[in-house]
Amino acid sequence: MGSTERIRNVAKRVAKWVRAGHQLVVVPSAMSGETNRLLGLAKELSPDKPSAQSFRELDQIAATGEQVSVGLLSLALMAEGLEAVSYAGWQVPIRTDSSFTKARIQAIDDVRVRADLAAGKVVVITGFQGVDEQGNITTLGRGGSDTSAVAVAAAMKADECLIYTDVDGVYTTDPRIVPEARRLQTVSFEEMLEMASLGSKVLQIRSVEFAGKYRVPLRVLSSFTPWDIDLAEEASSGTLITFEEDEKMEQAVVSGIAFTRDEAKITVVGVPDRPGIAYQILGAIAEANIDVDVIVQNVSHGGRTDFSFTVNRNDYARALDILKGGVGPATGAAEVTGDPRICKVSIVGIGMRSHVGVAAKMFRTLSEEGINIQMVTTSEIKTSVVIDEKYMELAVRALHKAFDLEQAPAA
Amino acid sequence: MGSTERIRNVAKRVAKWVRAGHQLVVVPSAMSGETNRLLGLAKELSPDKPSAQSFRELDQIAATGEQVSVGLLSLALMAEGLEAVSYAGWQVPIRTDSSFTKARIQAIDDVRVRADLAAGKVVVITGFQGVDEQGNITTLGRGGSDTSAVAVAAAMKADECLIYTDVDGVYTTDPRIVPEARRLQTVSFEEMLEMASLGSKVLQIRSVEFAGKYRVPLRVLSSFTPWDIDLAEEASSGTLITFEEDEKMEQAVVSGIAFTRDEAKITVVGVPDRPGIAYQILGAIAEANIDVDVIVQNVSHGGRTDFSFTVNRNDYARALDILKGGVGPATGAAEVTGDPRICKVSIVGIGMRSHVGVAAKMFRTLSEEGINIQMVTTSEIKTSVVIDEKYMELAVRALHKAFDLEQAPAA
Numbered sequence: 001m002g003s004t005e006r007i008r009n010v011a012k013r014v015a016k017w018v019r020a021g022h023q024l025v026v027v028p029s030a031m032s033g034e035t036n037r038l039l040g041l042a043k044e045l046s047p048d049k050p051s052a053q054s055f056r057e058l059d060q061i062a063a064t065g066e067q068v069s070v071g072l073l074s075l076a077l078m079a080e081g082l083e084a085v086s087y088a089g090w091q092v093p094i095r096t097d098s099s100f101t102k103a104r105i106q107a108i109d110d111v112r113v114r115a116d117l118a119a120g121k122v123v124v125i126t127g128f129q130g131v132d133e134q135g136n137i138t139t140l141g142r143g144g145s146d147t148s149a150v151a152v153a154a155a156m157k158a159d160e161c162l163i164y165t166d167v168d169g170v171y172t173t174d175p176r177i178v179p180e181a182r183r184l185q186t187v188s189f190e191e192m193l194e195m196a197s198l199g200s201k202v203l204q205i206r207s208v209e210f211a212g213k214y215r216v217p218l219r220v221l222s223s224f225t226p227w228d229i230d231l232a233e234e235a236s237s238g239t240l241i242t243f244e245e246d247e248k249m250e251q252a253v254v255s256g257i258a259f260t261r262d263e264a265k266i267t268v269v270g271v272p273d274r275p276g277i278a279y280q281i282l283g284a285i286a287e288a289n290i291d292v293d294v295i296v297q298n299v300s301h302g303g304r305t306d307f308s309f310t311v312n313r314n315d316y317a318r319a320l321d322i323l324k325g326g327v328g329p330a331t332g333a334a335e336v337t338g339d340p341r342i343c344k345v346s347i348v349g350i351g352m353r354s355h356v357g358v359a360a361k362m363f364r365t366l367s368e369e370g371i372n373i374q375m376v377t378t379s380e381i382k383t384s385v386v387i388d389e390k391y392m393e394l395a396v397r398a399l400h401k402a403f404d405l406e407q408a409p410a411a
Numbered sequence: 412m413g414s415t416e417r418i419r420n421v422a423k424r425v426a427k428w429v430r431a432g433h434q435l436v437v438v439p440s441a442m443s444g445e446t447n448r449l450l451g452l453a454k455e456l457s458p459d460k461p462s463a464q465s466f467r468e469l470d471q472i473a474a475t476g477e478q479v480s481v482g483l484l485s486l487a488l489m490a491e492g493l494e495a496v497s498y499a500g501w502q503v504p505i506r507t508d509s510s511f512t513k514a515r516i517q518a519i520d521d522v523r524v525r526a527d528l529a530a531g532k533v534v535v536i537t538g539f540q541g542v543d544e545q546g547n548i549t550t551l552g553r554g555g556s557d558t559s560a561v562a563v564a565a566a567m568k569a570d571e572c573l574i575y576t577d578v579d580g581v582y583t584t585d586p587r588i589v590p591e592a593r594r595l596q597t598v599s600f601e602e603m604l605e606m607a608s609l610g611s612k613v614l615q616i617r618s619v620e621f622a623g624k625y626r627v628p629l630r631v632l633s634s635f636t637p638w639d640i641d642l643a644e645e646a647s648s649g650t651l652i653t654f655e656e657d658e659k660m661e662q663a664v665v666s667g668i669a670f671t672r673d674e675a676k677i678t679v680v681g682v683p684d685r686p687g688i689a690y691q692i693l694g695a696i697a698e699a700n701i702d703v704d705v706i707v708q709n710v711s712h713g714g715r716t717d718f719s720f721t722v723n724r725n726d727y728a729r730a731l732d733i734l735k736g737g738v739g740p741a742t743g744a745a746e747v748t749g750d751p752r753i754c755k756v757s758i759v760g761i762g763m764r765s766h767v768g769v770a771a772k773m774f775r776t777l778s779e780e781g782i783n784i785q786m787v788t789t790s791e792i793k794t795s796v797v798i799d800e801k802y803m804e805l806a807v808r809a810l811h812k813a814f815d816l817e818q819a820p821a822a
Contacts, residue, residue, distance in 0.1 A: 004455045011456075038479060044415045045422075045483050047490040054489050060497050061482035064475035068449060071472035072456050078465050079458040086471050090501070091546055135502055 003031075004072070011076035013227035014122060018082055020231050023117045025156060027127040027149040028073050030065030038062050055100035059129070059139045062101075063088070066126035066145070074124050085116055086124040089138075090131035094148065096138045103138035105130060105147070105210075108155035117156075125152055143204030150207045154214035160240075161211065161218050163203060168222035169239035170195065170202055172405035173257040177396050180406035186240045187255055192218075194348045194382045195258045208241070215243050253358055254349035254403040257396050263293060264316035265342045265374065265386060267308040268323060270334030273300035277331055281307055284327040290315040294344065294386060296375045304334075308375055310386060316340045342374065343392040346384040347399060359383045365402040371395055414442075415483070422487035424638035425533060429493055431642050434528045436567060438538040438560040439484050441476030449473050466511035470540070470550045473512075474500070477537035477556070485535050496527055497535040500549075501542035505559065507549045514549035516541060516558070516621075519566035528567075536563055554615030561618045565625030571651075572622065572629050574614060579633035580650035581606065581613055583816035584668040588807050591817035595650050598666055603629075603652045605759045605793045606669045619652070626654050664762035664769055665814040668807050674704060675727035676753045676785065676797060678719040679734060681745030684711035688742055692718055695738040701726040705755065705797060707786045715745075719786055721797060727751045753785060754803040757795040758810060770794045776813040782806055 010028065017024055042061050047054055070086035077084035089096075092112060096103035116123045127145025130138050140147055146163055153161035168183065170192065175181040187195075189212045193205065202220055211218045221238025271277050278297065285292060294310045311319050320338050328336040352358045359376075362383055366373060371394065375386035387395060400406065421439065428435055453472050458465055481497035488495035500507075503523060507514035527534045538556025541549050551558055557574055564572035579594065581603065586592040598606075600623045604616065613631055622629045632649030682688050689708065696703060705721045722730050731749050739747040763769045770787075773794055777784060782805065786797035798806060811817065 004452060007456060041415060041479070041483055042486055045418060045487040045490060047486065051489070053494070053496065054486055057482040057485045057489075057495075057497055060485075060499070061479050064478050067475050067478075068452070068472050071468040072452055074468045074471075075453055075458065075465055076456040078462070078468075079456060083464070084468075085464065086468055088471070088548075137499075 004076075007031075007069075007072050007076050008079075009227045010073060010223075011080050011082075014077060015080040015082055016227065016231055016234075018122060025113060025117070025123045025125060025152055025158070026073065027125050027145060027152060028066070028069045029127060029145045030069050031072075034065040034068070035062055038065055052100065056136055059100045059103075059137050062139050063126070063129040063137045066128050070124040070126050074122075077122050077124070083119070083121040084124060085121050086126075087112070088126045089129040089148075090135070092125060094125075094130035094151070096130035096132055096140070098132040098134070098136065098138065100136075100138055102141040103130060103132070105140070105151045108151055110155045113152075113156065140206075143206065146204045146207035147210055150210045150214075150216050150218065153216045154210065158216065161216050162238075163207075163218060163220050164223035165202060165220055166223065167202055167220070168225070168237065169220055170241075170256070172255065173396055173400050174259070177259075177393050178257075178400045178406075181400065182406055182408065184239050184255060186242050188350045189241055189243050190381055191255050191348050191350050192241045194346070194379070195256055211241065212243075217242055252349060252409040253351035253355045254347045254405065255351075256348050257399050257403075257405065258346045258348055259343060259392060259396055261343045261389060261392065262313045263310040263342060263344055263386075264313045264319075264338065264340035265308060265310050266316070266319055266323065266336065266338040267306055268328055268331065268333045268336050269306050270304045271307050271331045273303055273305045278307065280331055281323065281327060282309070284322050285309075285311070285319055288318060288322055290319050294375055294377050294384065296377060310342070310344065310375075313340055339374075341389045342386050343389040344384055344386050345392065345395045345399065346382050347403065348382045350381050352381050352383070361402060362399060365398050366395060369394055369398050415487075418442075418480075418483050418487050419490075420638045421484060421634075422491050422493075425488060426491040426493055427638065427642055427645075429533060436524060436528070436534045436536060436563055436569070437484065438536050438556060438563060439477070439480045440538060440556045441480055442483075445476040445479070446473055449476055463511065467547055470511045470514075470548050473550050474537070474540040474548045477539050481535040481537050485533075488533050488535070494530070494532040495535060496532050497537075498523070499537045500540040500559075501546070503536060505536075505541035505562070507541035507543055507551070509543040509545070509547065509549065511547075511549055513552040514541060514543070516551070516562045519562055521566045524563075524567065551617075554617065557615045557618035558621055561621045561625075561627050561629065564627045565621065569627065572627050573649075574618075574629060574631050575634035576613060576631055577634065578613055578631070579636070579648065580631055581652075581667070583666065584807055584811050585670070588670075588804050589668075589811045589817075592811065593817055593819065595666060597651045597653050599761045600652055600654050601792050602666050602759050602761050605757070605790070606667055622652065623654075628653055663760060663820040664766045665758045665760035665816065666762075667759050668756065668810050668814075668816065669759055670754060670756045670803060670807055672754050672800060672803065673724045674721040674753060674755055674797075675724045675730075675749060675751035676719060676721050677727070677730055677734065677747065677749040678717055679739055679742065679744045679747050680717050681715045682718055682742045684714055684716045689718065691742055692734065692738060693720070695733050696720075696722070696730055699729060699733055701730050705786055705788050705795065707788060721753070721755065721786075724751055750785075752800045753797050754800040755795050755797050756803065756806045756810065757793050758814065759793045761792050763792050763794070772813060773810060776809050777806055780805055780809050 038061050067088050074084040074086040095107040113123050127148035132138050170184050170187050171181045173181045193208050218241040219238050292309050296308045323336045371391045373385045377384050449472050478499050485495040485497040506518040524534050538559035543549050581595050581598050582592045584592045604619050629652040630649050703720050707719045734747045782802045784796045788795050
């Protein structure tokens, strides 16, 4: 929520749903810039070495952004003639563990909220935060408001959880790269999970995981839609993330093309092919707190193999240093090479499970464009390739066309 | 607390006290301007007609200002190498009634705070707020942070409650009017109460009342004192509001001259002197939610008397309308007159109880300056006169001199 004007529009939109007979629980975000402002103040005053206690105080501070929002939205709802009541996470309560700044929701008490809904009130709950067993305020970390909304929807067994974002749904790929990209009316939970983890930043992956765990139907729709459009139109807009695999969904073999630019590749060349090598390499990387994404190890030749993986580009230099510095030689590797100028392109589709030849079609398409494939990994519903980053747009466009994604699947 | 720089200075000051062996509970205010900013946002969005529910939301919003402060101060204390922990009112908890925006403290649980102090921590508690029986956040209204500090000091049975304000103590009168005004080293609780209610805006009167109820020794001192002055010097600076009437205090018959400008006088002339008249007049005023300060009714002549009282100048026109419009004639009064250009000047001193002739000296002093006295009221430790506002400075200066207030009382 940006200005008070935007809060007023959110209130009008909520009022529209309520007047159509729906019971609503609303989980607004902090006003834009507020969380950064608060964390900026905290940073100025923080001790050099953060501790569990200082993280506790960060949460005490950051949680206020959403508390202001719920109060303001409740007032705006009252100004619309509705009854409304706001709760901070601890008032519901939303119970979390004690991992300050990145807490996980453990339980939500729905008694108070149900009573309010039954009394005809709109309930407005702070996102991003909860309370631990000792009564400390915790926050869920960035994007936690989405997760809170899904968790509340799960606790309330809501018909649907509507996530108003700055995009109007999930697309077959990024429309900035492929103008013909098409908004998906539905996408399966598993596909959404793959797309979220592959860099489609529509939803925080944690909120999608949460929705999956509790089977909460999730609709991603645009907060820029005028509040006064027809309710039926709004209710069917965006993209529904669903758990039921109906026939229609089976029609689309590939649902979308995901990609991520900010990776880098490292290869430990000619390591002896014996047990413990993978651990020896990745253990050192994990110890340095570096996340690894794609990992590829192929069959060996003459007792030696190449071990490759990708890391976030920001961690590339550090990871390379670690391996060249000691870990690589210690494994008996011939050399350690790397390339920070790669990208990952993936085709995602729940239909891939039952269709052969999908990966082959992907490889042929790339080959026809003269794009060399450096690494390949596959999962049940996804095939990813690592390629030179200069070919990224070309690859995405070619694959989007090859899998007919600009067309809605035949009924 | 203004900027992060000021918060850092507060932390350094607290650290000085802690290193000298004191256990400290700190109740910081919101950062300057923050409460107004929050209430401004709320005002933009509020319904036209406020309700108990909308006041609840105001408190939900306004309480965040102090929550940010306690978190920031705790971080700054950690940066000073201290252990610190912050609590919002509900975490202590500080229990209040449910009068949103003007709640009253009912009880403070000291268990958690005592355990932290015993563990060597500085405890930082939000002022201005608490939690009601239903778990709603309440605020105490403006100036509530002082009251919170005193209430916490009472609950903890603190040796002293230090209130850092923008003045360096309680003066014999306003130094802007009498440059010779002298800071009082000690002042009795009763005197402070009279001075606070008479417009010496050093402390909120509610916090003084609270200190009196629980006999909390209160020291008013300046937040502008450099944090690194000698601790003994700081500990004896400002003004101590005390409950023990030692000999030294008895020496000063009059401790200070208080005054207030923003009053107006109304007289109902020639009302029949019969039971119920005072109620008939003031009942109508109270019903319009207008506070009355001085009330004077003198003996009657020929069965008729004049009934006079003062109100805040902002309420003057409204009060006059009410009385002229119907209530006045209904009492059988000859007429209703008023004057918005009056002021009230008072001498306050616990010694007045045992000294005769103090009021007489006041009247003589005013008479010598040619100042006409319009109304007089007295209490055990105070004599107030209502005079033309143009004589206010003159009266204050003359009285300050007449009672030798520029001199410290002889030991």
